[in-house]
Amino acid sequence: QQPVQSPQAVILREGEDAVINCSSSKALYSVHWYRQKHGEAPVFLMILLKGGEQKGHDKISASFNEKKQQSSLYLTASQLSYSGTYFCGTDAYGQNFVFGPGTRLSVLP
């Protein structure tokens, strides 16, 4: 079952913050986050494992709430290079790894 992502799309100005959410009705082993720029392949950002944790590099971080089966991706002080479509992917008990529908992020100067 595909995870749900929200919002579907977001427009920011440079320097603003954004949060992208990913939730599942299934009990999750892990959550992946990827970014895909226009005309390119998706690129891995980070994996969060069951047990609830938070990860981050540079100004992009994420959390995984095991009780809610929800992960959030935090983009701080956004840059033009952050524009793209963000996909979460979930690994759940009894099902294959599956991507969410994506969130389109546009950062304007």
Added chain:
Amino acid sequence: EADIYQTPRYLVIGTGKKITLECSQTMGHDKMYWYQQDPGMELHLIHYSYGVNSTEKGDLSSESTVSRIRTEHFPLTLESARPSHTSQYLCASSGVSSYNSPLHFGNGTRLTVT
């Protein structure tokens, strides 16, 4: 750095032709995947493999077939191309468990069937 290669990068072909999209990886990954993606849209899993001689159909019904005779090679074949097959096809690989192993994607093949 991920090493997964897809050829051709672009392909324009007529209806009814047989085509094979190539995908190779040099990371020794057991698991490989084929996704279909229209521009700006969702990633749809069409085939995957756990290793040599293992192939499974994904969530999206597809008229394509795959084979996995060698660990590094996972080609996708369309026996008779149709305009509805026009899309981008992305190959990916990961360690044996996607639980803690990220997917590495190739650059994709953009297929146009006329």
